[in-house]
Amino acid sequence: MPIYLDHHSTTPVGERVLERMLPYFREKFGNAASINHVFGWRAAEAVERARQQVADLLNVEPQAIVFTSGATEANNLALKGVLRASPAGSHVVTTAIEHKAVLDPLKRLKRQGYGVTIVPVNAQGQVDPEQIAAAIKPETVLVSVMWANNEVGTIQPLHEINLLCKRRGVLLHTDAAQAVGKVPIDLTATNIDLLSLSGHKLYAPQGIGALVVRQGEPRIRLEPLFDGGGHEGRLRSGTLPVALIVGLGMACEIARDEMLSEADRLEHLARQLREGLSQRLTGLTFNGPPDIPFAGGLRTRLPGNVHVSFANIDGVALLANLKEIAVSSGSACTSADPEPSHVLRAMGVPEALSLASLRFGLGRETTAEQIDFTINYVAETVNRIRGQA
Ligand SMILES: Cc1ncc(COP(=O)(O)O)c(C=O)c1O
Known part of the structure; x- marks a missing residue:
């Protein structure tokens, strides 16, 4: 090989991660939404423990974590979720070096009548916060800037961008798929509104990720991508993949320590x-x-x-x-x-x-x-x- x-x-699933996951495929199986028996309670407990582990890595409260299938879905939920809950013609600012999982949902939203401004980057792939500020219009509701670029590794000045978004009353989303578990992220200190993460970039399995949604006032209004059983605070309906979530939790705990x-x-x-x-x-x-x-x-x-x-x-x-x-x-x-x-x-x-x-x-x-x-x-x-x- x-x-x-x-x-x-992608990264291989860590050995300690796999070990922690395996029982949840067979002996500890159960639907975390089954409230009438121990199979369900046990699954729900495992999910909540993992939610706490993910939250601890990012220094945020566990209620902020919405499990998704990965960063692609988390990005779609953040972008479509915010814009579709905003007035028609609302506007979003992003950068030219985002992953397709940001640029493509925005292309679709643009076709549907929302405004999109794409801010350029310099020769090192860095975005200038002043250019983000200049692109914000009265109808802007959201700025989306990735934490770390998946090709050239550039880390963006997210803290500065966050401050200017807060000053202008605009939400900030960051695709942090490459950054979570690799560089310290403290969401209580930065108070960033929305953050996407992906399990398989940090030694958890493929098919699991999360959108972190800032709690508290002013409340972030998000339109879910799909409807169903109302899981994850009605933001992401669908039976939770307990074993994958357990894996993500364990991977976050290891990342926090190491x-x-x-x-x-x-x-x-x-x-x-x-x-x-x-x-x-x-x-x-x-x-x-x-x-x-x-x-x-x-x-x-x-x-x-x-x-x-x-x-x-x-x-x-x-x-x-x-x-x-x-x-x-x-x-x-x-x-x-x-x-x-x-x-x-x-x-x-x-x-x-x-x-x-x-x-x-x-x-x-x-x-x-x-x-x-x-x-x-x-x-x-x-x-x-x-x-x-
Ligand atoms: C920056 C970035 N965003 C989003 C994604 C998509 O993540 P996922 O595979 O979890 O959907 C990736 C992975 O390639 C990525 O590097």
């Missing part, structure tokens, strides 16, 4: 990879902000992310020749006619460089030996292909 260096795409040391370890490995590639190869551009840990007290990029463009090489040939490592390319798809990613395009990366880019996503099982192998393997492959050109 190739070495797995694609942890922004996140800071793991972030340091990943930063170290990322530096090893960047420096190793730079020593062996010319014509490299590292995308995203420079690696300044805790600039002004805050991280500027996601630990474990390395995104690099290679000059003078065909991107398709490069990826086709890197079978011993599992990484992502800088293109939107791997078809015969790849498109540069919208993120790199928004950052102004030239098309040929975008297509010859690799995203390395280091994770919990990544070792220094794997990084050494990767440096040699990528350097040899790039030199070989360049030599043939």
Whole structure:
């Protein structure tokens, strides 16, 4: 098997997470909404324990957690939920480097008559809070800015953006799928209104996530995406996947305990990879902000992310020749006619460089030996292909 260096795409379920989940598939099965017997009570108890674990990671009250199938659904619930509960013609501000799970729901809302403004980013993928402020209009009800970018790892100045939204009386949503469990997030300190998270990015299973909805006044009005049994405070009807929720809770508890040391370890490995590639190869551009840990007290990029463009090489040939490592390319798809990613395009990366880019996503099982192998393997492959050109 190739070495797995694609942890922004998905992560394996942690061993302790799986262990905690397994009983809920068979001996402890039950519907958390069954109020008449012990099977239901036990399932409901497990769900509430997990809700507390998720809440503890984000320093928020458990009532704020609405379990969903993942970050895509959480983003849809936040965006469609807020806009459909607002007057016709309401307006939302977002950025050019959001995940498709934000940009595509907004495209649909735009077709349905809502206003959408997309704010650009700089060459490092950072959004300027002043530009967000300038895009807010009287009819703006929501701003949506991702916490950490899934391609180039840029962390946005969410605290500043939150303050300006609060000043203007506009709700703030953040897609934090890549950030939760990787960098500290304190929702009581920041009081951000809506936050999306995804289990499978933090060693919980695929198919579970949450939307965190700020409690208290002024109350956030959200239209649910679908109707049914009225679960999750009527915001997300559907029988709760108890085992998946238990897994997410456990993953959050582990992240809370281990996140800071793991972030340091990943930063170290990322530096090893960047420096190793730079020593062996010319014509490299590292995308995203420079690696300044805790600039002004805050991280500027996601630990474990390395995104690099290679000059003078065909991107398709490069990826086709890197079978011993599992990484992502800088293109939107791997078809015969790849498109540069919208993120790199928004950052102004030239098309040929975008297509010859690799995203390395280091994770919990990544070792220094794997990084050494990767440096040699990528350097040899790039030199070989360049030599043939
Ligand atoms: C930033 C971001 N948002 C949303 C998603 C979608 O998450 P999910 O797979 O949980 O729907 C991803 C995952 O690719 C992501 O990286």
